Amino acid sequence: MEPRKTALIVAPRLSLRVGADLLLASETFQYTGSFKFRAASRVAGTVPHPRVLTASSGNFGQALAYACALAGKGCTVVMPATSAQVKIDAVRAFGGTVELIDTSQVSRAERVRQLAAADPEAYVASAYDDALVIEGNSSLGAELASLALDDVVAPVGGGGLTAGLVTGLRRAGSRARVVGAEPLLANDAARSLREGRVVANLREPQTLADGARTVSLGVRNWAVLQEGLAGIVEVPEDAIREAVRLLFGLANLKAEPTGALGLAALLCEPERFRGRRVCCVVSGGNVDPALYRELIA
Numbered sequence: 001m002e003p004r005k006t007a008l009i010v011a012p013r014l015s016l017r018v019g020a021d022l023l024l025a026s027e028t029f030q031y032t033g034s035f036k037f038r039a040a041s042r043v044a045g046t047v048p049h050p051r052v053l054t055a056s057s058g059n060f061g062q063a064l065a066y067a068c069a070l071a072g073k074g075c076t077v078v079m080p081a082t083s084a085q086v087k088i089d090a091v092r093a094f095g096g097t098v099e100l101i102d103t104s105q106v107s108r109a110e111r112v113r114q115l116a117a118a119d120p121e122a123y124v125a126s127a128y129d130d131a132l133v134i135e136g137n138s139s140l141g142a143e144l145a146s147l148a149l150d151d152v153v154a155p156v157g158g159g160g161l162t163a164g165l166v167t168g169l170r171r172a173g174s175r176a177r178v179v180g181a182e183p184l185l186a187n188d189a190a191r192s193l194r195e196g197r198v199v200a201n202l203r204e205p206q207t208l209a210d211g212a213r214t215v216s217l218g219v220r221n222w223a224v225l226q227e228g229l230a231g232i233v234e235v236p237e238d239a240i241r242e243a244v245r246l247l248f249g250l251a252n253l254k255a256e257p258t259g260a261l262g263l264a265a266l267l268c269e270p271e272r273f274r275g276r277r278v279c280c281v282v283s284g285g286n287v288d289p290a291l292y293r294e295l296i297a
Contacts, residue, residue, distance in 0.1 A: 034284025058087025129218020141168020
């Protein structure tokens with residue numbers, strides 16, 4: 001199954017709020033509710049292995065579970081016990097097996113390694129540091145390339161989305177700047193750009209934006225982003241909350257906290273984008289109802 005085209009939303013009230021000509025590219029209507037299906041479908045449809053293993057906060061996990069079900073393959077997803085319940089339930093609903101772990105006791109990567117050692121026929125897919133993942137995500141960049149944009153602003157966790165955007169935009173000849181939006185609590189990518197090398201967090205950061213709770217950028221992503229990103233805006237937690245509320249109130253769009261990072265970046269550094277044609281990628285809309293009620297109250 002091919003990914004859906006992204007939903008392009010003109011948001012005049014948000015444009016007035018941030019002082020830019022703003023367009024939203026919403027992946028909330030993508031299969032499984034986030035951009036991750038672009039990558040997951042590429043992985044499941046390409047590798048010959050009968051089973052696929054991954055680690056995920058939830059969006060890649062549920063996308064991979066669905067893509068593997070379509071391809072007739074098994075799927076196991078290692079998830080932190082603190083993952084959003086809506087995402088855990090979705091992985092299981094799509095036929096995936098969920099391994100919940102305490103990340104203070106064992107890392108996602110270590111648990112995946114343990115499972116892979118016991119199942120040599122399985123393909124181990126990184127949610128971001130995988131050539132197939134970057135290629136799958138590049139389809140979004142290709143879609144946005146024809147829109148005469150000055151900037152594309154997107155969330156940064158492991159770097160799979162932004163690396164895909166850079167790849168797709170450049171391949172299509174677009175000169176739009178790609179700017180990352182990263183939680184201040186999980187600012188390893190911003191620190192990596194400043195230091196010119198991959199810098200890792202000591203532990204999984206507990207930001208509200210659960211899709212950005214990665215320890216570090218992927219090696220393949222870094223190779224693209226070191227030169228391909230125009231910069232990263234480090235977003236405090238309060239700005240993430242405000243962006244979720246504004247997407248609901250001024251654009252009638254439900255976004256998960258990670259999906260609101262792009263708009264939050266514009267709220268934090270409006271001078272960077274003032275008067276420019278900007279597309280914010282709303283990467284997903286999978287959020288627990290109780291948390292969402294709290295955020296938009």
